[in-house]
Amino acid sequence: MDRDLSIAITGTPGTGKTSLSKIFSSKQIKVISVKELAEELGFLGELDASDGSREIDIHRLSDEWEHNDSGMVVVEGHLSHFLDVDAIIILRCNPKILQNRLEKRGYSEQKVRANTEWELVSGLWSELLEFEIEAPVFEIDTSNKNPEEVYEEAIVWLQQEPIQGGLIENAEKAIDWLESKI
Ligand code: ADP
Numbered sequence: 001m002d003r004d005l006s007i008a009i010t011g012t013p014g015t016g017k018t019s020l021s022k023i024f025s026s027k028q029i030k031v032i033s034v035k036e037l038a039e040e041l042g043f044l045g046e047l048d049a050s051d052g053s054r055e056i057d058i059h060r061l062s063d064e065w066e067h068n069d070s071g072m073v074v075v076e077g078h079l080s081h082f083l084d085v086d087a088i089i090i091l092r093c094n095p096k097i098l099q100n101r102l103e104k105r106g107y108s109e110q111k112v113r114a115n116t117e118w119e120l121v122s123g124l125w126s127e128l129l130e131f132e133i134e135a136p137v138f139e140i141d142t143s144n145k146n147p148e149e150v151y152e153e154a155i156v157w158l159q160q161e162p163i164q165g166g167l168i169e170n171a172e173k174a175i176d177w178l179e180s181k182i
Helices: 017-026 034-041 058-064 095-104 109-120 123-130 147-158 167-172
Strands: 005-011 030-033 044-047 054-056 072-076 087-092 137-141
Touching: 005 017, 017 030, 017 072, 017 087, 017 147, 030 034, 034 044, 034 054, 034 058, 034 072, 087 123, 087 147, 095 109, 109 123, 123 167, 137 147, 137 167
Parallel strands: 005 072, 005 087, 030 072, 087 137
Antiparallel strands: 044 054
16 A cells, blocks of 8 residues: 555554554554654653653654655554544454553563553543544454454455545444453
């Protein structure tokens, strides 16, 4: 695909953003993480001694950053939906599978619980609705798909002209882990 398009890949940690991004990258599509963008533009805050992370001033980053290169760019990260992008892909994952993925990653019990609960209550959708995000949105369940299959699904959606994905109607039909058998 050679359209001028900026795409955010967002989702709870462990849903597969990095894995999907690697596939985009292998197809010669430019990929950058929110953290790298923040670093590049100087919106990375002080080091948090408790967990070694650095806070990102996402709202200032969002004000400053725009996609003005030609071609496609993918911005990945769990805050990427706050950026001024043309389309947003939200990755979801069954909380039980997610818990497993995060435990394997060596996250603390508290961090595993916080992230699993965020996914369980569809926290990301609440955020999109709260901030009235305008870009078209598409949700993909990664629970039982490999990253290639997730990529294929994403590409089919992105190939639409124009890209479909109204926030309200998609939020209404989004996965609700609390309602489904998990
Ligand atoms: P994120 O970037 O959202 O934190 P990662 O891409 O790092 O997530 O994936 C977290 C873990 O889940 C990794 O161990 C990865 O191998 C696994 N994983 C990612 N995507 C899938 C998928 N579609 N199917 C199965 N496992 C996956």
